[in-house]
Amino acid sequence: MEKFSLTDIKKMNYSDVYHYIYSNEKTSKQSIASALRMSLPTVTQHLNDLLEEGLIEKCGYLKSQIGRKAIAYRIVPDARLAIGVEILSSRSFITVLNLYGHVIDRTKINLQFQQNESYFKELSEFINRFISAQPVSEDQILGIGFAMQGLVSQDGTEMIYGKILNCTGLHIDSLQKYFKIPCRFIHDAECAAVSELWDNEEINDAIYLSIGHHLGGSIILNRMIHNGRTGRSGTFEHTILIPDGRPCYCGQKGCAECYCSIDGLLLKGEELENFFAEKEIRNPSVLNRWHSFLNDLASFLNNIHMSLDTIIILGGHLAPFLQQTDLNYLHREIRQITAFPENEDFIFRGNYQENAVSRGAGLPYIQMFLEEI
Ligand SMILES: [Zn+2]
Structure with missing residues (x-):
């Protein structure tokens, strides 16, 4: 049997109290004690520590069964924040996340990506100004995740393949030197998948396919991103x-x-919104192009599904335009071309969020904080 020291048990209890409050909007000392089977003095001690560290706060009273009102506690969602940055060729999106993973602020900068000092300096200064405007001190910011269009080394320090931005070999130090906060790179397709996972507790295993101007994929196994031996897993594109x-x-x-x-x-030169506006009024050439696109997508999804028999989630900028009739079309088409037709649907539309990628770049820092507390 594993043996725990007194300090370990104290740390575990402290963590359990925090997590219990985190998952309940408001709670009382008594509820924590009964849910976690802890003595009231133990709970009191951890509540005092958490209050002192600014991680929880009192928020009014809760009705209690014995008549007396109990003090209500909740976590301070902004006690720690994370920053996610999506770097694209001509602009970057920056989001601030709280401990619930909610986007509490965002901005964007139109800046042409260039692998040179003036670009890194201008981008970093912009991000630093944005961070200074947040109502927290710098040490409350857990980290900055940079979502990159390309493959990233396992430790997030280097671009091992970055042909879209032509930045293969770029090291995080080019940006890190402008920040006191820890920085790392994350593959953009992984960011979108992480965002999806955060919002959807029902996903266990899935392929996440981000259909944006470029295509990107991620394999989710046991709610974790499977990066593979060298970080190339999921590069179906x-x-x-x-x-x-x-x-x-x-x-x-x-x-x-x-x-x-x-x-x-x-x-x-064509815009996505215009394409779908034309599709809506049944412009024949647009409809033709759309069906040819869906046919190619069906072959592609069938190939993926033959390799990994999981659900496939379609996300990215195309997702809001995908209708149930399109998903039905894909399933029908796949049933005709596949070697192993199945009746059950396995292609779904993701919970598209405008800032899924930049948000997903910040989420790992939140996740890490919650795991370590
Ligand atoms: Zn290619």
Whole structure:
């Protein structure tokens, strides 16, 4: 049997008290003591410690069965914050998250990505000004996650593949030197999947496919992102869908990226909103293009599903435009082309959020804090 020291038990009790308050909007000392089977003096001691550290606060009274009102406690959601930054070629989105993972502030900067000092300096100064405007001190900010379009080393310090932004080899030190707060890179597709996981407790295993201007994938196993041996797991976008097809930025021809991404769907200069407005009024050429897109997507999803028999969640900027009729179409098409047709639906639309990627870049810091407390 594992042996725990007195300090370990104290730490576990402290953590249990915090987590109990975290998962209950408001609670009383008595409720904590009965739910956690702890003595009232033990709970009192941990409540006092948590109050002193500013992690919880008193918030009025709760009715109690014995008539006397009990003091209500709740966590201070802004006691710690995390920052998520989505870096894109011509702009960056910055979000601030509280301990519940809610976005409490956000901003954006139109700045052309360049792998040089003036870019890193301008971006960092902008983020630092934004952080200074937050109503917390710098040491309450847990970290800054930079969501990058590309593959990131396991420790989040280096871009191991970054052809979209042409930043392969970029080290986090280029940004870290401007911040006292810890920084790391995270693959953008992983960020969107993490955001989805945070909101949906029912997901256990899934493939998350982010359909944005570019395509990105993540494998979720046991509610964790499966990065693989070298961080390349889930890079379905560069599997060949049409041999010798359209040229891909990766150097190959016919990758799924060229057919199943928004860039693969739209014509040059076309806007997504306009495309779907035209589809709504049944413009024949747009409808044709949409069906051809769905057919390619069906082949692609079938290939993925043959490798990993889990549900597939479609997210990214395309998700809000996907209708149930489109998902039905994909299922029908897949049943016709697959070697192993199944009756149950397995493709779902994600809980799309405008800032899913930047939020997902900050969430790991919140998660880490909650695990360590
Ligand atoms: Zn490719």
